[in-house]
Amino acid sequence: MCRSRAWRRHKEKTIVIRRIKRMVSYERSWWIFQDINNVSHKFPVLSDYIGTPTAFMFKSHVTTSGDSKHKVKYSPNKAKAYWRDGNKKSTREKHKLEFLKILKEHGIK
Amino acid sequence: MELNDIIPLKFRPTVGCDWEIRNDFLMYKHYEYIPVAYIEDDIVYVFLDNKIPRQMLKLVKWLIKYDYKFYFTSPALSNPKGIYEEELNPTIIKHYLYCYIQPTFYDGFRKIDFDLIENMVEWCVKEDCCDLIKECYDFILKLVNRSDHDYYSNKKTFEYKDEIREDYKTLYRDIQINMIL
Numbered sequence: 229m230c231r232s233r234a235w236r237r238h239k240e241k242t243i244v245i246r247r248i249k250r251m252v253s254y255e256r257s258w259w260i261f262q263d264i265n266n267v268s269h270k271f272p273v274l275s276d277y278i279g280t281p282t283a284f285m286f287k288s289h290v291t292t293s294g295d296s297k298h299k300v301k302y303s304p305n306k307a308k309a310y311w312r313d314g315n316k317k318s319t320r321e322k323h324k325l326e327f328l329k330i331l332k333e334h335g336i337k
Numbered sequence: 338m339e340l341n342d343i344i345p346l347k348f349r350p351t352v353g354c355d356w357e358i359r360n361d362f363l364m365y366k367h368y369e370y371i372p373v374a375y376i377e378d379d380i381v382y383v384f385l386d387n388k389i390p391r392q393m394l395k396l397v398k399w400l401i402k403y404d405y406k407f408y409f410t411s412p413a414l415s416n417p418k419g420i421y422e423e424e425l426n427p428t429i430i431k432h433y434l435y436c437y438i439q440p441t442f443y444d445g446f447r448k449i450d451f452d453l454i455e456n457m458v459e460w461c462v463k464e465d466c467c468d469l470i471k472e473c474y475d476f477i478l479k480l481v482n483r484s485d486h487d488y489y490s491n492k493k494t495f496e497y498k499d500e501i502r503e504d505y506k507t508l509y510r511d512i513q514i515n516m517i518l
Contacts, residue, residue: 245368264387266435266480267413275369279388 240287247286248277290321338379338405345399362415365392372415374407381407384415385432390441398449408460409433409453426466430473433457437508438481438501454508458515467516474509481505 252274261272264279277283331337340363344356355366364370367389374383400407411432413420420428436442437453446453461467483496
């Protein structure tokens with residue numbers, strides 16, 4: 229079932245927050261972190277990562293076969309793998325790339 | 338004037354709205370609540386934050402439209418930890434200039450026809466700290482000219498656009514003109 233755009237945005241937000249929080253837990257070390265406003269923090273928190281290249285990177289990450297190979301292998305739903313890479317024919321990521329290509333061909337982007 | 342008046346009308350409805358007022362601060366929710374503005378002596382102080390540039394531009398446009406008096410401050414001051422008093426004014430001036438060289442604000446302020454430097458000079462005159470501008474200007478000049486040399490292709494690439502770098506070179510003259518006026 230294809231979910232709505234609002235649901236996808238909500239899901240993306242929760243995933244980004246989860247990834248940033250995980251990073252915050254191991255990022256605390258002797259070097260000083262500089263946020264997007266050029267303000268330095270010794271112990272950065274979640275809000276300091278907003279707007280940084282890493283936070284944007286976390287937005288575009290998707291679950292690949294390397295992330296959850298074990299999980300899927302022993303899952304009762306193993307016939308329905310949810311990886312976004314590999315030989316899957318139509319994923320939203322692939323559609324986006326195709327759309328970008330078309331835009332570039334026509335000189336729009 | 339109240340904080341509720343500052344919220345752009347488009348975002349005024351309370352249900353499902355990302356703007357909120359908490360502890361005398363106007364906040365915007367983007368993953369977490371980020372402080373955006375506060376009011377002191379009928380003057381709006383906006384935390385010019387790079388984390389939410391689009392919302393900042395909308396807010397500034399709104400403030401200009403309704404002729405509210407406003408100045409900008411550094412988001413470092415929104416941290417309850419605070420900063421040393423002797424570092425207060427240089428931090429704000431540096432932040433003004435740092436935001437000037439950010440592509441989103443550089444293009445955005447031009448679009449809405451707002452002069453950030455004029456606002457900065459106005460604030461400096463009010464706080465009586467015009468002599469600190471040159472020092473902060475030189476500090477940011479190093480950031481603007483930050484470059485990287487690629488030894489494989491033997492090419493030098495700059496972090497900021499040529500347009501911004503060229504504009505920043507002559508910026509101090511504009512500041513001086515604004516100070517005289």
